[in-house]
Amino acid sequence: DINGVGQKYHLELVLEDVLDKDSTVNCTAEVLYHLGNNIPPDVQFTIEGELKNAEEADNIFYNRIKSLEKELVAENIPDSHGNVSPEMEPVHLLAWVASGYVIWQNSTENTKFQLAQIKRVKQVKRSDEYLEFDYTILLHEMVSQEIIPWQMTVLWHPRHSVQVTQDSRQPKHASE
Amino acid sequence: DQVLHIVPETFQQVQHLQQLCSTLLLDLWKPQLSEDIWAGEDLHIRVPAPLVQEVKDSLDQHMIFYKVLIPDVQKLVDQSMPRERSSHRQVSEGYVYTQYHPMEVIYQWMTQIQKNNSELVTQHYLGKTIENRTMYYLQISQPSDKTKKIIWMDCGIHAREWISPAFCQWFVKEILQNYKSDPKISRFLQNLDLYILPVLNIDGYIYSWEKDRLWRKNRSSHMNGTCYGTDLNRNFNSSWGSIGVSYNCSSEIFCGSGPESEPETRAVAQLIERKKSDILCYLTIHSYGQYILTPYGSTTKPPSNSEELMHVAKQAAAALMGKHGTSYEVGSTSSILYSNSGSSRDWAHMIGIPFSYTFELRDKGTHGFVLPPDQIQPTCEETM
Numbered sequence: 437d438i439n440g441v442g443q444k445y446h447l448e449l450v451l452e453d454v455l456d457k458d459s460t461v462n463c464t465a466e467v468l469y470h471l472g473n474n475i476p477p478d479v480q481f482t483i484e485g486e487l488k489n490a491e492e493a494d495n496i497f498y499n500r501i502k503s504l505e506k507e508l509v510a511e512n513i514p515d516s517h518g519n520v521s522p523e524m525e526p527v528h529l530l531a532w533v534a535s536g537y538v539i540w541q542n543s544t545e546n547t548k549f550q551l552a553q554i555k556r557v558k559q560v561k562r563s564d565e566y567l568e569f570d571y572t573i574l575l576h577e578m579v580s581q582e583i584i585p586w587q588m589t590v591l592w593h594p595r596h597s598v599q600v601t602q603d604s605r606q607p608k609h610a611s612e
Numbered sequence: 613d614q615v616l617h618i619v620p621e622t623f624q625q626v627q628h629l630q631q632l633c634s635t636l637l638l639d640l641w642k643p644q645l646s647e648d649i650w651a652g653e654d655l656h657i658r659v660p661a662p663l664v665q666e667v668k669d670s671l672d673q674h675m676i677f678y679k680v681l682i683p684d685v686q687k688l689v690d691q692s693m694p695r696e697r698s699s700h701r702q703v704s705e706g707y708v709y710t711q712y713h714p715m716e717v718i719y720q721w722m723t724q725i726q727k728n729n730s731e732l733v734t735q736h737y738l739g740k741t742i743e744n745r746t747m748y749y750l751q752i753s754q755p756s757d758k759t760k761k762i763i764w765m766d767c768g769i770h771a772r773e774w775i776s777p778a779f780c781q782w783f784v785k786e787i788l789q790n791y792k793s794d795p796k797i798s799r800f801l802q803n804l805d806l807y808i809l810p811v812l813n814i815d816g817y818i819y820s821w822e823k824d825r826l827w828r829k830n831r832s833s834h835m836n837g838t839c840y841g842t843d844l845n846r847n848f849n850s851s852w853g854s855i856g857v858s859y860n861c862s863s864e865i866f867c868g869s870g871p872e873s874e875p876e877t878r879a880v881a882q883l884i885e886r887k888k889s890d891i892l893c894y895l896t897i898h899s900y901g902q903y904i905l906t907p908y909g910s911t912t913k914p915p916s917n918s919e920e921l922m923h924v925a926k927q928a929a930a931a932l933m934g935k936h937g938t939s940y941e942v943g944s945t946s947s948i949l950y951s952n953s954g955s956s957r958d959w960a961h962m963i964g965i966p967f968s969y970t971f972e973l974r975d976k977g978t979h980g981f982v983l984p985p986d987q988i989q990p991t992c993e994e995t996m
Contacts, residue, residue: 454978516825517712518984521691550977552826574826576980578901579950581843581864583826608862 442470443545453488454529461485473544494594497526501567507559508569514553527557530598531571534590537600539575548578555585566593572606584608614664615641615682618655618671626651628674636663656681709782710988712774715745715818718810721781722748729788731755732801739879742832743815747879752787752806761892764884766809769844769956771816771827772981773899775973775991780810780897782992804892812876813844826981830876832868834861842868845896846952847877850959851910856952867954877956884960893967894960900980901949901972902940904929907961909945910953915961918944925969935994938974945970971995 445467453459465481514520531554539549552574560568575584585606591599620626630646639658659667726735738747767780791797815831829841839861846857852871872878904925907915929940961968974991
């Protein structure tokens with residue numbers, strides 16, 4: 437508890453690779469929630485060791501999307517039964533990463549967000565080397581149990597990190 | 613079955629391939645007719661699984677080059693099939709417990725289960741939902757002259773938690789398939805009766821299939837039909853409306869217009885109240901989060917038998933982990949999750965049922981409510 441500033445938490449955690457459960461990495465982090473909860477929490481972290489290299493898979497996905505004749509469009513990932521087709525896996529993973537940013541920017545000590553589903557994703561044509569996707573995702577907030585639609589514009593290229601260039605909370609019925 | 617892609621190079625190869633196809637009755641995908649096989653042209657043949665090796669050997673012998681176009685035809689077929697809706701074939705021995713089923717099918721399943729196991733199972737009327745659908749529970753009871761204590765388990769109080777009704781169905785199947793051969797289960801049934809409610813929030817469950825996969829509440833109408841749904845797990849008479857709820861219908865944790873305002877809540881409460889002196893254990897199954905939750909959610913004051921409650925829960929979590937290594941956290945809702953009032957588990961304990969638990973099944977958020985069907989089996993196995 438830091439008087440006049442907020443609450444600071446020291447965390448020791450283990451990161452697990454979603455695609456390879458045996459691949460783990462230790463991590464320590466410091467999270468500072470500001471008083472008033474109108475600013476996103478400050479996060480500092482260090483990772484022990486290296487994260488796995490995904491260059492090959494990244495390039496395969498990148499080239500596949502670049503070679504599509506029409507811009508990618510998809511809905512309901514995963515579907516009602518929890519299935520994600522293999523072609524949509526990378527689209528799903530990209531949304532997951534990007535939603536992490538949105539969640540971070542909107543978290544307080546009293547929220548617990550998870551990505552519930554991608555409602556819609558549309559690729560946006562670009563003249564440069566980047567891939568751009570316009571996502572409407574559904575976030576589940578554990579305490580209120582609400583499902584919150586959120587729009588986010590995601591930019592990506594294999595040699596650059598994921599960027600969320602624009603995001604906005606949507607009204608409840610935006611997902612219908 | 614595999615599909616092979618061949619481009620024959622010579623007339624001799626063409627002849628050999630034509631012979632192979634007619635002798636083994638292979639399925640030509642391209643071209644359609646054997647007479648249309650030409651040197652230099654693409655040939656696609658589907659080879660039934662038992663013949664795959666023989667065909668490949670024959671091609672190798674004749675120096676005919678091939679590539680496997682489709683390594684597993686069945687897999688592709690399965691992937692491309694839309695989920696089957698109601699299907700009489702799916703009930704009884706053919707029932708697929710590793711798939712999610714719509715309510716129509718679950719109703720049929722209950723009827724079949726009673727029919728096929730009439731010496732042990734009886735289907736009972738519990739009440740009606742707000743949309744006037746009938747709620748049934750299954751009683752699994754070994755005939756005996758002594759009155760037995762009861763274990764009650766309900767699933768599907770929250771519509772979107774599909775793994776929960778899937779677990780109830782699995783549970784019933786496991787008990788009925790193994791009560792004769794498994795000494796633990798048979799001893800269980802000698803001393804206890806099981807009351808299972810596979811889907812509590814029937815209207816909500818159907819709504820999550822037809823309209824909104826992530827719907828949680830029931831389908832009662834409020835504010836002149838402009839707003840729907842009460843959170844049934846905030847609607848019980850346990851410190852109702854005091855904490856962790858909303859009085860606004862548009863919220864997912866709307867507690868209703870009063871304690872037990874919803875017919876579904878009343879139906880469950882009435883039965884449990886009636887039988888409470890014989891009920892040893894109340895279980896309510898939810899997802900997700902991987903928790904075994906003990907009372908209370910409405911206060912941090914521990915229940916009278918909290919040590920025993922925790923001890924049993926910890927043992928359950930350890931046994932669960934032993935199966936597939938899945939870790940479940942154990943504790944009271946108010947200490948490890950969030951505060952809430954009006955939950956069925958709190959109410960059950962408050963009226964005197966000693967062992968009352970909420971199970972939050974897999975996972976921890978990776979898939980959340982939309983747990984893929986390949987996790988039904990491991991989830992159910994470990995929870996069992």
